[in-house]
Amino acid sequence: MLTAIHPKLPMRDKIATRHYYINQLGFTDIGRIDYEAYLMLAKDDIEIHFFLFKDLNPLENYGQVYIRTNDVETLYETFLKNGVAIHPNDPLQVRPWGQKEFSLLDPDHNLLTFGQSV
Structure with a gap:
């Protein structure tokens, strides 16, 4: 049955998105073909895919994923060592729902939350 999920998030600029995720977050490009309007990245056991949305207003973007x-x-x-800006309202902390987590916004304001059960 279900074995994995690969969220698809909007991006305005493929080069900027690729640079941020690879150089700051440590992802790798796993696309076998370089499509102009699509990007596939992976880190450890997860994949995130991106589709080109040039007219995206980052301040109106509600794209988000929760990564365990x-x-x-x-x-x-x-x-932090790589200079990644952590979301100012969500630094590393234990939440009432039993997760230790933090969040960040990518260049297009997709919200990435990273969490671990405590």
């Missing part, structure tokens, strides 16, 4: 991790503190520290 087994070492949220190390991931957080790695991102």
Whole structure:
């Protein structure tokens, strides 16, 4: 039956999106063919796909994904070391629902939340 999910998020600029995810977040490009309007990236056991949406207004973008991790503190520290801006309203913290998590916004304001059960 179901084995995986690969969210598709909007991007305005493929080069900027690719640079951010690869150089700051540590993803790799897994696309076998370089499509102008599509991008497939992976890190560890997850994939995120992106589709071109040139007219996207980042301040009106509600794209978001929740990514589970087994070492949220190390991931957080790695991102900080790489100069990744953490969402100012969501630094690493334990939430009432039993998750230790943090969030960030990519260049198109897609919200990525990383969490681990405590």
